[in-house]
Amino acid sequence: MVIKWLRAILSSSKKLIGTDHLGNKYFEEVRASGKIQRSIQNDTKHEDYSAGHIPLQWEAWIRGKRKDAPTLQEIEEQARYTSTVLRRAAIKTKEDDKKQAIAYADGLIAKERPSDNTPAKQALSRNVDTNLHATTGTSYQPDAWSPAAVNSDTKTKYEPESWTPGNNITGYIKNLSPMKSRI
Numbered sequence: 001m002v003i004k005w006l007r008a009i010l011s012s013s014k015k016l017i018g019t020d021h022l023g024n025k026y027f028e029e030v031r032a033s034g035k036i037q038r039s040i041q042n043d044t045k046h047e048d049y050s051a052g053h054i055p056l057q058w059e060a061w062i063r064g065k066r067k068d069a070p071t072l073q074e075i076e077e078q079a080r081y082t083s084t085v086l087r088r089a090a091i092k093t094k095e096d097d098k099k100q101a102i103a104y105a106d107g108l109i110a111k112e113r114p115s116d117n118t119p120a121k122q123a124l125s126r127n128v129d130t131n132l133h134a135t136t137g138t139s140y141q142p143d144a145w146s147p148a149a150v151n152s153d154t155k156t157k158y159e160p161e162s163w164t165p166g167n168n169i170t171g172y173i174k175n176l177s178p179m180k181s182r183i
Helices: 002-010 056-062 072-105 119-125 165-182
Strands: 015-019 025-030 036-041
Touching: 025 056, 036 056, 056 072
Parallel strands: none
Antiparallel strands: 015 025, 025 036
16 A cells, blocks of 8 residues: 555656647656556647647547557658648549539530529528418418318218127128038
8 A cells, every 4th residue: 555655656747758740748647556647738728629639640649549659750741641632632623623614514414503502591591481380372381281172972971881799790600600510
């Protein structure tokens, strides 16, 4: 007990493992139980945190998904790769836009609606009556429907047969009596 207490006091200092290009500092601390706890020190409040405040390699190290802390070279390689992918995506987007313009000019495709002119945005921009039960016109009116009047001359009204227990039992027994004679 005393040894664990002394170990906790002596080894409670945090060890600086590294920093990144955003100014974040990464620490490692050995707990009294022998478990290693990794942490970060930065100026970002918990409420203001969003993706990208910590490089992916450092986040993997903090969560224990990688054993060794990332190097600056590794983070720079990932940044170069990301910028290359974004640049290639921009080039492909321009090429696709050119191909669509040619196809539209040839009459092969129709132009897409602008994103501001979608039916959902148009419906939201209109002054829509929220009381669906009081609407008029050809729009959907859930309480306004009633069944059409049925002409008694052309169609007969359906009425189910009346059922009595005796009728079905006697019919069942009548059907059984020929079977008994066969046996």
